[in-house]
Amino acid sequence: MRFGPEQCFLCGRPTTPPTDSVPVFAPWLQERYQLANRQILLLDQSVVTYSDLRIPCCPRCHTQHVAPLEATVEKAAAQGLDAIRALDEKTLFLWLGKMFYGVLVTELLTELDPLVKPRYPLAENAQMLRRFQAFFQTFQALRVPIVFEDFSPASVFVLEVDPQQDTVPFEYDDDLTTMTFSIKLDNVVIMACLFDNGIIRQAMRRVYTDAQRPLHPIQVAEFKARVYYAAYLFNVVPDYFPRPVQAGDDHIVYDTLIDDITSEVFNPWENSAYGQSLLEMWKRWQIPLSEILRDPAQPLSFLYDADGVSRNIEKYPV
Numbered sequence: 098m099r100f101g102p103e104q105c106f107l108c109g110r111p112t113t114p115p116t117d118s119v120p121v122f123a124p125w126l127q128e129r130y131q132l133a134n135r136q137i138l139l140l141d142q143s144v145v146t147y148s149d150l151r152i153p154c155c156p157r158c159h160t161q162h163v164a165p166l167e168a169t170v171e172k173a174a175a176q177g178l179d180a181i182r183a184l185d186e187k188t189l190f191l192w193l194g195k196m197f198y199g200v201l202v203t204e205l206l207t208e209l210d211p212l213v214k215p216r217y218p219l220a221e222n223a224q225m226l227r228r229f230q231a232f233f234q235t236f237q238a239l240r241v242p243i244v245f246e247d248f249s250p251a252s253v254f255v256l257e258v259d260p261q262q263d264t265v266p267f268e269y270d271d272d273l274t275t276m277t278f279s280i281k282l283d284n285v286v287i288m289a290c291l292f293d294n295g296i297i298r299q300a301m302r303r304v305y306t307d308a309q310r311p312l313h314p315i316q317v318a319e320f321k322a323r324v325y326y327a328a329y330l331f332n333v334v335p336d337y338f339p340r341p342v343q344a345g346d347d348h349i350v351y352d353t354l355i356d357d358i359t360s361e362v363f364n365p366w367e368n369s370a371y372g373q374s375l376l377e378m379w380k381r382w383q384i385p386l387s388e389i390l391r392d393p394a395q396p397l398s399f400l401y402d403a404d405g406v407s408r409n410i411e412k413y414p415v
């Protein structure tokens with residue numbers, strides 16, 4: 098948990114900037130979606146390009162850990178949806194985690210610049226730093242062989258977009274304070290909450306099962322609103338306990354514990370706040386809040402009809 102241009106993002110060893118670094122968005126992604134010169138707006142309102150976004154990485158972590166991970170995902174992405182779904186969840190967690198981490202560290206380092214006054218300072222957010230520490234412990238699985246005993250550190254979702262109604266080949270967004278990240282590769286959308294021990298996915302299992310079909314982008318956006326809002330309500334930070342390593346062990350086993358006695362796992366769901374999340378995710382379709390919350394007890398849905406039956410959306414507006 099040390100950041101700076103002269104420390105490897107993964108192992109903390111000294112690095113020599115700018116040679117010892119890796120792009121946050123891998124070269125294969127930048128090439129495949131022509132991202133190099135595309136711009137990203139940071140929280141302090143400065144603009145960088147995808148190719149500017151790099152994190153310090155020692156040569157060893159680069160060749161032994163980051164490059165093989167990227168090669169695995171690149172190969173699956175070239176084959177499409179089924180191959181991505183077949184990746185194990187830890188691989189997807191680490192892959193999303195690396196990009197999330199890269200964006201977050203860039204934001205934090207920008208904030209440390211005395212000339213910058215960010216609109217939403219991250220470093221002052223104590224709860225976020227606790228979550229980040231929890232995430233960072235499990236993210237070490239990129240470098241060290243770690244076995245998660247009976248849990249998965251994140252909720253990872255893979256959705257399919259109906260190509261008929263889809264015009265956006267690549268997209269990514271994140272919410273740094275709730276540690277959610279989502280990326281779209283052609284007709285595949287992968288999203289995750291990176292520190293919740295898979296609890297959001299468990300809570301959303303019915304919605305996720307119902308969403309295992311080609312979805313209209315407006316439905317994917319609704320699904321994303323549910324995940325992001327659930328992550329916002331998620332109220333606990335898991336603790337992790339590495340078991341003592343014995344001579345001859347070739348991996349570390351992590352146990353986990355969630356303190357659900359002193360606080361509720363989720364804060365109560367409020368439709369008005371969830372409506373704001375929908376408003377944000379549906380920006381592209383310009384659906385007003387009044388329409389979303391016409392029935393305050395049942396916000397607008399494209400995934401389900403009023404009776405809770407899955408809807409098919411062929412086009413929007415209909």
Ligand SMILES: [Zn+2]
Nearest residue numbers: 105108155158
């Ligand atoms: Zn390293």
